Amino acid sequence: MKRYSIFENKDSLYFESLQKLFKKYEGKPVSAQIAYKIALYYYEMGNQTSQGDIPERPYYIEAMKICEPMIEKFPDSYGAKQCLVLKNDLLQKDCRLTVEDVVIPGKESKALLTYRNVSNALVQIIQISRSRFEEITRDKNGFEAYKKLKDYKVVSKRMINLSDPKDYRVHTVEIPVSALECGEYAFVVSNGEDISDDKYILNYGSFQCSNISYISRTLSEKNGALEYVVLDREKGFPLKDVSVKVYLQEYDYKDYKYKDVLYKTLLTDAMGKVLIHPPKEKNRSGSSLRAEFSLGKDHLNTEQNQYLYFDRRQRNSTQKRTFFFTDRSIYRPGQIIYFKGIVLSLDEDSSSILSKWSTSVSLYDVNGEQIDVKHVTTNEFGTFSGSFTAPNSGLTGIMRIGDNFGSRSISVEEYKRPKFEVEHDPVKGVFRLNESIKISGKAKAYAGSSIDGAVVKYRVVREARFPYWYRWWIPYPISPAMEIIHGECITNEKGEFEFDFKAIPDYNISKSSNPNFIYKITTDVTDQNGETRSGLSTVTAGYTSVNLSVDMPQYLNRENSSNKFPIKATNMSGSPEPLKGTITIYALKAPDHAVKRRLWQKPDMFLMNSKEHTEKFPHEIYSNENEMDTWERSKKVLQTAFDTKKDPNFVFEKLSRQEQGAYVLEATATDSFGEEVKSISYFTLYSTKEKKLPYQTADIFIPVKNSAEPGESASFIIGSGFDDVRVFYELSYKNSVIDHKEIPISNSQQLLQIPIEERYRGNVAVHVLFVRHNRIFMHTENIIVPWTNKNLNLEFMTFRDKLQPGKKEQWRLKISGPENEKVTAEMVAALYDASLDAFKPHGFDFSIYPNRYANSLWNTYDHLMQTRDGAFFERNMSPVSYYPSKNYPEFYWGNYSFYDSYYDNDFRPVGKMGTTILTKMAAPVSPASPPPESESMDGLLSKVAGLKRSADFAYGGGVIAEKENIEQSQPTDMSKVQVRSNLNETAFFYPDLLTDKNGEVSISFTIPEALTRWKMLGFAHTKDLKYGFIQ
CATH class of the missing domain: 2.60.40.1940 (Immunoglobulin-like)
Structure with missing residues (x-):
């Protein structure tokens, strides 16, 4: 009942009921079962508190206090056994380590220790090759593997005294890992010195220590070659003369497994680069590979297998493509299907029309069988047109019109034209x-x-x-x-x-x-x-009635930004609501040094205070000081009132006079129910004229202007609070690098400006990347360079939206180029019954100029972002108890089923105290139909067939009309009524309208006599493939 209840206070009601029940049976063995349910309630409440958060109450402790007396008082009771299982679950021990996949040699690093119900942890670092470690730990239990690992050199051993609040919860703490030399290592974590075969907690895993790092990518322009760039892990500069051994994965049919076979050994150049070409075997599409890097005594062994494939794609190949336009998307059998096509020659860099080109256009049925064919030749605009008749027989459904270079699907169905539509009104007002x-x-x-x-x-x-x-x-x-x-x-x-x-x-x-x-x-x-x-x-x-927000950008340009920002106050469904309130802006006090990102969640326990941590790990996060919402509000820079009914905008006065930095905007108001509504926005105010960072941060990347026309420039702010950073910048077009350079930055920011060329239309992408302090920082941003030079503007010069059935109409349109110049163009126009969109929406589709959106060029899923957890083993540290489930007696029904479709409906089951009986049901009787409302029934009868009200009603509620009650209405003179004859669902389809000398098009037509709403579609193009739409 509790599970499916919708009461707001169901949890408290459930808990109160358990407490009353416990008091009623207190002192009896059965009370242990009730106590277990109370303890389980506390346990589940404790589970709702996420790791690291402080619970409202010590729920686990309270659960333990409930369980222990029951176990002691009623040890043999069923409830005590339940309590024992819950107690042992709360006493479960845990102790495991998370380390970085690769640490920097000669420097202390940090690891995350996760523990529960333990007060100390022994952390040992053993020097052992990764291959040998995997061999020892494969298919062995914890203690057997540990006995073999003890034979290897222990380079670090430390007992960590842990803060155990005795709350039975999982806790985390960051611990220091001693500085190591280059090599491969394993960690072993236990809960003390005494590790025996029958009682232990063990956690072990492997990691590496190396100053070598790398990034990689596949170069499609070089037939799928794989490029590695090898970088210094601490400082980020390229490493020259690094030996790179490349192993391909080959299947050994004798041993029935894959093996690594040395493919090539290469040396990096001055830029740290090495290029690996795929094998030249004709029958081979690619191979999985692994690389090993060596520089002197430093060695990095990668586990990630990358795929080296041979890219056999043909480039700059010319293709033909046909685009089709139809008068609508759905037809009845026997109706005429009007179509137009345009044939193009396309390649990666250009598009052109194909004039005087002959092709065959076919109509295919639902099974793909050809029904009809038309042989057509394109005109000077590369277009053709024609018509088919939808088949009167055969299967209806989705059919297709097409040639060898393109097609369009249509539907042929026996539909009934929709007469009306349903619309919902927007919900206005505030509600909760x-x-x-x-x-x-x-x-x-x-x-x-x-x-x-x-x-x-x-x-x-x-x-x-x-x-x-x-x-x-x-x-x-x-x-x-x-x-x-x-x-x-x-x-x-x-x-x-x-x-x-x-x-x-x-x-x-x-x-x-x-x-x-x-x-x-x-x-x-x-x-x-x-x-x-x-x-x-x-x-x-929601639980509030109004949504309040201020449209503040994340980054605000001090010099070029508008100081006016929209205030949005809406009800929960998005309709605007008037709201009065106050906006306050505070400057924030940022940390005084930059820190790199943490690779795991924030710990909830600490071994060091903040000062000690900063001295030992100056580039590491201590708690959550990297999060802007934790920064102190140093001063108030603005406070102003707002009223969205008078002005839906907020003006940031003296914006250009403010200092660079981090700010918080807080908008507060009170809704009509007296509830406070609040919106908080954090933003960064920056300047393109300053070299100083807005605040200390490891990495900043701000798109100042990421949309531009040829002849303009896109611009970005790049920066870092670290010293001696080398930023690798690249500009890519169609995933190929067209510009690159190295940008030095040292605790500063720079304005990066990129001139936009005509060839960049369809978008280019900027990529920036740097490695520092064992972290990679990377950004990819697309620069929008639109095809505005290919736009046609279509607009009505004369147009009426109220049309009279059967009347002649004439519309005029103007077609102009990107600079509003006159153009010579061809246009296709259609007007059809808009109600058909209820079955299948219709539109004109034509898109030939690609907008490319690039992702990162680099693969970064390697050691610069990974952590190692290792395997966890436990024996006899946390005993687990099991209690048998209770089975209640049930009546045996043999093969009788209450759920099969053929059972006797005269019987139904009735349950009582663990048994089931059958009871006889009376046969259902149809209820008498209620008498109709006199007003509504009289009105209905007067409207239909002239019937008078009768006292008798048919079974099921029908009305019996007696002969003498029928009144004959007077015949109506229909001789002057004109029958509608033109009920076409397509008013017109003009496939090849041409502009006149003024760049105008005239459309003349007679509107059909159907009473409906009409939808007009238009598409125009020029010989050089400028195009545009109107609707």
Whole structure:
């Protein structure tokens, strides 16, 4: 019951009930079972507190205090056995180490020690090759492997005294690792000196000590060759004359396993580079490889296998492609399908039309069989046009129009044209959880009239969303979709409908998780003719009624930024809400030195104080001082009031006079319910004119301008708080490097400006990378260089959006080039029934100029980012107890089943005290139909067939009309009514409209007589493939 309850205080009610039950049976053996449930409640509450966080209460301690008396008082009871298992779970011991995959020789490093219920840890460092370590530890238990590892040289041995709060929780602490010489090592961690075969905690793993680091990438322009760049791990400069041994992985059919075979031995050049070409075997597509690096006594053994493949792609090959346009996307059997095609010649660098080109266009059915074919030749614009008739027989479904170079799918179906659509109104006003929310909407015919008297069936389903989940190491809370309400209503004379629902939250999710609940509203509207159309919308509700935010960028340019920033105040569904409040900006006090990133989570225990840590590890994070939200607010630089109803913007006065640095903006307001609403934004104010960093940081990369036209320049800020940094800069186009240089930086920042050339259209990418203090810092940013030189502008000169059925119309359009110049262009235009989009949306698709978005050129999943955990073993340190599950008696039914579809519906099971009986059910009787409402029934009868109200009703609610009650209505003179004849769903399809001398196009047509909404599509192109759309 507790699991499925939706009560807000279900946990406290459950706990109170357990306590009352325990008092009732206190002193009896059965009370141990109740005590176990109470202890389990505390245990589960403790599990909800993430590692490193301080729980509200010492839940694990309280659980232990409940269990221990029960075990002592009632040792043989079932509840005591349950308590014993829970106690032993709380007493579980843990002690394990996480180290960096490679540490720098001659310098102390740090490791993360994770422990539970232990007060000391013995950490030993053993010098042993990685291959030998793997051989010893493979397929052996902890103690057997440890006995062999003891035979190797112990280079460091340290007993760590741990702070154990006796709270039965997992804790972490960073410990120093002694400086080592170049080589390969293993760590062994135990909970003390006394390690015996029958009682121990062991954790061991391997790592390396080397000053060599590397980055790698595959060069597609060099047929898939693999490039290594070998760098100094501490200082980041290239290493020359490093020996690189490359091993390929070959399968040994005798031993039935893969083996490493030496492929090449190479030396790095002055830039630390070495290039590995793939094997030249004709039948070989590639190989998995591993590399080993050596420089003097320094040796780095990589475990990561990379794939070396031969890139056989043909480059700069010219391809033909045909783009198709149709008048719409769905047709009935027998209707005419109009089409247009444009044939192009494409390669990586250019595109051109193919004029006077002959091709065959076919219509294919749902099975891919050719139905019809048209032989066409392109005109001077590279286009052709024609038509097919949709087949009257055979299977309906998705068909295809195409030639050898392109195609377009269409649908042929026996559909009924939609008469109306359903729209939901935006939800306005403020609301919170557990409040009633009004949903309104409208059923409207495509012809513009209202759909009255339609039945609306609605359904509301709740889901949960989490705007920002900062606890990335813990899974999102689970909240399955659940229906909140369903029901029916009727549209009024205006086609409008409305209903309410209560925004019930999922009480299983804590408020501290900051959940937003999404309520999906589905409405199915059925008109009096039986046609059903659906509407869908969502409403969001949370524990606050208003969302407040200030659109502040993460990085703010002191010289060139506008000092006006939008304030957004909306209800939870995104509709604007007026709000008054205050904005305050504080300058933040940043740390006085730069630190590199930590490779594991923040510890919750410390062996050193902050000062001692900084002296020993000046470039390492101590606690969380690298996080901007922990920095002290040094001074208030601005405070101002805002009122979004009067002005939805905030003005940052004297922005250009502020100093570079880190700032926090805090916007506060009070909603209509008296609840405080707050928005906090952290930002960095920087200057492109200064060399000094805004604050001390290991790495800063700011896109000052990352979108530019040819002739302009893109610009970026790059910098570091470390001394003597070598930044490797590259500019790439189509994943090939077109510019590169090395930029020296020392505790400063630089403005990097990149002139944009015409050939950069379609985007280029800037890559910056440096290695310092055993970390890699890398950024890739795409510079947007749009194809604005290929844009055509289409605009209506004359246009009417209200059309009369059967009337002639004429529209005029103007087509101009990127500089608003006159152009000679060809245009295809279509006007079709917009209601068909309810079945299959239609549009014109044409895109030939690629926008390339690059990822990083470098592979960085290697030793510069990895840690080692090792294997963990435990024996007899934390005894585990098991208790038998209780089975309750049940009646044996033989082969009888209550769940098979063929069982006798006259019987149903009734459960009582562990037994089941059958009880006879009465046969269901159809309830009498209730008498209709007199007003609504009379009105209905007067509208339909002229029937008078009758006192008799048919079974199931039907009305029996007696003959004498039928009134004959007077016949209507229909001789003057003109029958509509043109009900086409395509008003026009003009495939080859040409501009006149003024760059204008004229479209003349007669609108069909169907009462509906029409959708117009247009596409125009020039001979040099400028193009544009209109809709």
